[in-house]
Amino acid sequence: MKLCLLLLLCLCRLGLTEEFTPAADVAEETEEEVRGCGGRVFSPEDHRAIGGAVEQLGLRLLEKLPVGLQQPNVVLSPLSLALALAQLTLGARNETEKLLLENLHALNLPCYHHVLGSLLHHVSNTSLEVAARMYLRPGFEVKLSFVEDSLARYQSSPVPLVSVKEVNQWVENATNGHVPNFLESIPHDVVLMLANAVYFKGEWQTRFDPLVTSKGVFYLDNQNSVSVDMMKSAQYPLRLLDDPELEAQVASFPFKGNTSFLIVMPLPGRGNVSSVLPKLNISDLYRRLPQEKTMQVNLPKVKLQYRQELEEALTNMGLGSLFSGPDLSGISDRPLRVTGVRHASTIELSEEGVEASATTVVTSMRSISLFSINSPFFFALVDDASMTPLFMGVVTNPAPDDDPMLNDDPGRNSTMSDQPLMDDVGERDIDSERGHRQPLQSMSGLDGKTE
Numbered sequence: 001m002k003l004c005l006l007l008l009l010c011l012c013r014l015g016l017t018e019e020f021t022p023a024a025d026v027a028e029e030t031e032e033e034v035r036g037c038g039g040r041v042f043s044p045e046d047h048r049a050i051g052g053a054v055e056q057l058g059l060r061l062l063e064k065l066p067v068g069l070q071q072p073n074v075v076l077s078p079l080s081l082a083l084a085l086a087q088l089t090l091g092a093r094n095e096t097e098k099l100l101l102e103n104l105h106a107l108n109l110p111c112y113h114h115v116l117g118s119l120l121h122h123v124s125n126t127s128l129e130v131a132a133r134m135y136l137r138p139g140f141e142v143k144l145s146f147v148e149d150s151l152a153r154y155q156s157s158p159v160p161l162v163s164v165k166e167v168n169q170w171v172e173n174a175t176n177g178h179v180p181n182f183l184e185s186i187p188h189d190v191v192l193m194l195a196n197a198v199y200f201k202g203e204w205q206t207r208f209d210p211l212v213t214s215k216g217v218f219y220l221d222n223q224n225s226v227s228v229d230m231m232k233s234a235q236y237p238l239r240l241l242d243d244p245e246l247e248a249q250v251a252s253f254p255f256k257g258n259t260s261f262l263i264v265m266p267l268p269g270r271g272n273v274s275s276v277l278p279k280l281n282i283s284d285l286y287r288r289l290p291q292e293k294t295m296q297v298n299l300p301k302v303k304l305q306y307r308q309e310l311e312e313a314l315t316n317m318g319l320g321s322l323f324s325g326p327d328l329s330g331i332s333d334r335p336l337r338v339t340g341v342r343h344a345s346t347i348e349l350s351e352e353g354v355e356a357s358a359t360t361v362v363t364s365m366r367s368i369s370l371f372s373i374n375s376p377f378f379f380a381l382v383d384d385a386s387m388t389p390l391f392m393g394v395v396t397n398p399a400p401d402d403d404p405m406l407n408d409d410p411g412r413n414s415t416m417s418d419q420p421l422m423d424d425v426g427e428r429d430i431d432s433e434r435g436h437r438q439p440l441q442s443m444s445g446l447d448g449k450t451e
């Protein structure tokens with residue numbers, strides 16, 4: 001599994017003819033906080049509080065991002081976005097600072113910058129590569145305190161903005177080659193760019209056998225499907241939960257090291273990915289996930305790219321004033337505004353892992369359940385210690401470049417045959433019906449229950 005992402009936040013001068021505006025001297029509060037927190041060591045509880053805030057930020061953004069035919073899949077890093085907005089917060093004052101902290105869900109979190117910095121340190125020590133940079137247009141007068149705080153809290157080092165080529169090179173390098181040619185040009189009025197890149201390469205605790213991977217059906221909706229490479233395992237240890245509240249199946253796949261991959265797959269016909277987002281609470285799901293159990297698992301092999309300007313989604317979240325007239329007087333005495341927030345990411349799910357799953361074991365199991373990820377799902381890569389979603393997204397079409405096919409049995413409203421039903425999942429005996437469809441009656445029974 002590989003995930004990588006780049007986020008770039010551009011700021012430009014607000015009107016080159018603006019009068020020189022002296023900065024309001026309101027840095028005290030921030031500096032007070034900064035001083036009061038110095039030297040403290042933060043506990044796992046502190047990190048979990050920030051993890052919850054990062055999750056909220058990510059989910060609220062995800063709700064605002066369009067998912068549809070044009071853009072069927074979304075991959076973002078709430079942590080990377082939190083890093084960019086938090087860095088901006090270091091230079092924000094008055095209402096702008098408050099608005100940012102509100103959207104970071106940080107209003108009630110003491111020492112936010114210090115704890116987030118410490119969390120970033122923790123995850124980059126265990127699982128993630130995080131790189132941050134601050135590009136400054138030569139001649140732009142930036143406040144020293146902003147540069148120092150950015151460096152101290154977020155390891156964002158200042159570098160002169162010299163050329164598109166140089167920026168693209170850094171991006172390509174920081175994302176291990178996954179994001180080439182990120183920018184075509186840099187508008188002349190851009191004076192400051194805050195960039196960060198996160199890269200994750202993980203191995204499943206239990207890997208899939210590539211020899212068993214074969215074509216399988218992924219249902220886009222009840223009419224259309226695509227053919228995808230399905231990674232399969234007959235006996236995979238997994239924590240699986242059928243959540244009647246979310247009307248979804250929830251599973252957590254552990255990676256080597258202390259991260260795991262959470263999948264939430266709404267039951268077809270009951271809910272959809274958009275309708276579960278407002279209800280998600282990752283730490284609550286982890287708390288409720290049962291013990292690991294051996295089961296049959298099918299997981300699509302995916303390789304997806306995502307690029308998106310986030311201005312509209314952030315505006316819809318309530319951060320519109322960043323793009324019009326924010327108070328960023330902690331960065332510079334000259335008025336600034338954010339001109340763009342550009343984002344690129346990739347995700348690759350493959351068989352690689354640590355130990356083989358016991359595909360060849362032939363113990364006779366009386367009853368084994370099946371988890372087949374064959375319809376749109378939400379995912380999150382979670383740092384287990386802090387419950388921080390390092391990445392999250394939705395996959396509604398794992399093969400966006402292929403033409404969808406009509407479901408193979410158009411006479412039926414739902415052909416999600418190997419989709420276990422809510423009531424009997426976990427207990428279904430697949431020995432007797434391996435490869436067979438769910439009986440029709442069950443599907444109409446499900447229809448009956450929804451209405």
Ligand SMILES: *[C@@H]1O[C@H](CO)[C@@H](O)[C@H](O)[C@H]1NC(C)=O
Binds near residue numbers: 024026094327
């Ligand atoms: C910021 O707030 C301070 C008081 O908190 C006020 O004196 C100052 O005028 C404000 N600055 C702006 C630009 O609104």
Ligand SMILES: *[C@@H]1O[C@H](CO)[C@@H](O)[C@H](O)[C@H]1NC(C)=O
Binds near residue numbers: 121122125126
């Ligand atoms: C980084 O991780 C190693 C072990 O994985 C640990 O010994 C070390 O203390 C950690 N460093 C920090 C700063 O957390």
Ligand SMILES: *[C@@H]1O[C@H](CO)[C@@H](O)[C@H](O)[C@H]1NC(C)=O
Binds near residue numbers: 169170174
């Ligand atoms: C690329 O990144 C590596 C570490 O990620 C760093 O050591 C190296 O100097 C970088 N190269 C360039 C050209 O930036």
Ligand SMILES: *[C@@H]1O[C@H](CO)[C@@H](O)[C@H](O)[C@H]1NC(C)=O
Binds near residue numbers: 126257258385
């Ligand atoms: C994972 O977490 C456990 C305890 O929570 C710890 O003992 C172990 O060192 C961690 N592993 C890594 C690779 O950080």
Ligand SMILES: *[C@@H]1O[C@H](CO)[C@@H](O)[C@H](O)[C@H]1NC(C)=O
Binds near residue numbers: 271272273274275
């Ligand atoms: C998802 O479900 C909600 C309500 O259950 C519905 O309003 C919405 O149209 C559905 N979205 C899609 C893409 O089917």
Ligand SMILES: *[C@@H]1O[C@H](CO)[C@@H](O)[C@H](O)[C@H]1NC(C)=O
Binds near residue numbers: 052056282
């Ligand atoms: C999520 O669940 C946890 C534990 O159940 C709870 O403490 C937390 O407040 C919940 N978060 C939200 C945003 O509801």
Ligand SMILES: *[C@@H]1O[C@H](CO)[C@@H](O)[C@H](O)[C@H]1NC(C)=O
Binds near residue numbers: 444447
């Ligand atoms: C299939 O859907 C149509 C309309 O959506 C409905 O009239 C019909 O009863 C459904 N058939 C079954 C078997 O559920």
